[in-house]
Amino acid sequence: MYYKRSSYFPSILLSINDSVRLLVELKDDVTHPLNRAIMLSPRFHLPSPTLYKQNLRLISSCNGFICLFNGWRNTVEHSVYISNPLLGEYFEVKLPEWEKRIQRVAYAFCFSETSGQYKVLKSVVSKLEGCPHVSELEVYTIGVDEKWRNVGEVPEPLCRSFCKANVNGIVHWMNSEKNDSIYSFNSWTEEVKSVLAPRGLETSSSCLTLVELGNCLCLCDTNDCEYVDIWWMKEYGIAES
Structure with missing residues (x-):
């Protein structure tokens, strides 16, 4: 399904703990045309006016597009949306049929500059x-694939969530079982690799966060309440850099 808003209103995404309940629009105050004051409106154009009041969470963003998740990760009742908040356009991603063997899912969103996909x-x-539990990775190319494709077994993302560190079209995440490896998915080659952590x-992995800074992969240690340690991988793929 595809939706479009008739008017143009720029938006700001204010996210707290991945919640997008604070997604706001910037609107001109027509009652004061000379001052052109800006008003904040906590509204977002989704299929249902009550959707943004539910369990709507941010998956990731790329080039101004945002990927949203609505529902719970361990139930069949959930949806995934791709949105352009500046234009108020969005569509719902087609999800495969939920199987009884599935325990939980997690999503990520990425862009390949090489393929433009x-x-x-x-x-x-x-x-x-x-x-035993099996963790697999499935991929869906927007506008190309009719079905989700399985690319094999991979370590489960920490806390059932991929990191939002997207460097050169490569998605990263860590696993709860060990903190010595960082896993990645290349959006162009669709290869899954790992690189050694510092x-x-x-x-523990639960106190580590992967982020992108200056198009470089960074690892933040927030275990201490007084300071934060940051490791910066200046040369991608080389842990010693």
């Missing part, structure tokens, strides 16, 4: 009776 990633953790890192 936007892709949505989905981590699927499933379990069959008598078997040596001697004692902080």
Whole structure:
């Protein structure tokens, strides 16, 4: 489904704990045309006027487009949207049928400059009776794929969420089981790789955050309440840099 707003209103995304309940529009105050004051309106044009009041969360953003998740990650009742908040346009991503073996899912959003394609990633953790949990990665290319494609088994993202560190079209995440590796998905080659985290890192993965700074991958250690340690990978793929 595709939706478009008739008027142009720039927007600002104010996110707290990934919640997008504070997505606001900037509107001219027509009652004061000379001063042209700006008013903030906490509204967002979605299929249902009550949708933004529900469990609507930010997945990621690329080139001004934002990917939104509505619902719960461990139930069939959820939706994924791609939106251009500046134009008020959005559409719902077609999701595959939910299978009973699925325990939980997590999503990511990325853009490949090489192919010019936007892709949505989905981590699927499933379990069959008598078997251990299996974590797999599925990919959907917007405007190209008719179905989601399985690219193989990958470590499950920490806290059921991919990091928003998107460097040169590469999505990154860490796993809760160990803190010595950073995993990545290349949106062009669709390869999953890992790179070593900084040596001697004692902080658990739950207190580590991956971010993008100056088109470089950075790892932030927020374990101490008085300061933050930041490792900056100046040369991508080389942990020692």
